Amino acid sequence: MEQESELVTGEAVVLDVRAAKLASRGLAMMLDVALQLITLFVAMLILSQIAAFGDEALALTLSLVTLVLIMVGYPVIFETLSRGRTLGKMALGLRVVRTDGGPVRFRHALVRGLAGFFIDFWALGLLGVVAVVTSLLSTNGRRVGDYLAGTLVIRERMPASRTPYVGMPPQLAYWASQLDLTRLPNDLALAVRQYLSRTSELRPEAVEALGYGLAQQVAAAIGAPMPPGVPSWAYLSAVLAERRRRDQVKLRPQYAPPPQPRYPPQYAQPVAPVTAPVPVTQPAPETPAEPLAENPFAPPG
Secondary structure (H helix, E strand, C coil): CCCCCCCECCCCCECCCEECCHHHHHHHHHHHHHHHHHHHHHHHHHHHHHHHCCCHHHHHHHHHHHHHHHHHHHHHHHHHHCCCCCHHHHHHCEEEEECCCCECCHHHHHHHHHHHHHHHCCCCCCCCHHHHHHHHHCCCCCCHHHHHHCEEEEECCCCCCCCCCCCCCHHHHHHHHCCCCCCCCHHHHHHHHHHHHCHHHCCHHHHHHHHHHHHHHHHHHHCCCCCCCCCHHHHHHHHHHHHHHHHHHHHCCCCCCCCCCCCCCCCCCCCCCCCCCCCCCCCCCCCCCCCCCCCCCCCCC
């Protein structure tokens, strides 16, 4: 079974993401460092022409500024403009996000860039030894810059999950949208998900017993008992599906239109179809009837 993510949003929703580990992050870092060194080499060739004219102080000052801009400004600029991706991370399918799942901003990228230059890699990092040790000791592969900035590197390109999709029962969609799920413990939500993924492997009596026990625990946690006549598996599916829907709403970009509320058929109000207006035609003016021709065979008046 794949390890579940420990990334939890402010709404107590566990995000279904995979944290990038040392191997993928190290390869992305190597690609970024190669690009930085190439850029730095070209910049130093240009600055050497300034030193050739005798202004060594100016050349040394520009060299230090260029070094900081390339080694610190490169990740800061790319992660700010691309919402958490450098060129190396783009190639490996990685992205930097906040610990609550949101996109990083300039302040997060700046803290990560400064910590990477002074602590994790170059100045005091012993060429990356500090970052490697910290990443190995972290369950999510985070380095010192990630802890200081409150960020996490995740994998965007993931294999298809073997866990079956937990759908929302249509009859419980409106009921579930009114629940307060912030008090549902993460370990209990994980147990429910594992139960729903293994219902086909268990005997019917075991499915009913386990489902009833989990449903009672969930009901006690969120303060919403099972509706009458609803089986335990449907109740648990509705709770997890609603958690996933709220998580997707939070991660949706701000410019996207808000999702339309979903109501079951008994709560939906019919809307009359809009039809094109029927053109009104004016009646044709009546023309005076022509006088009938006199019957030549009729007797005279």
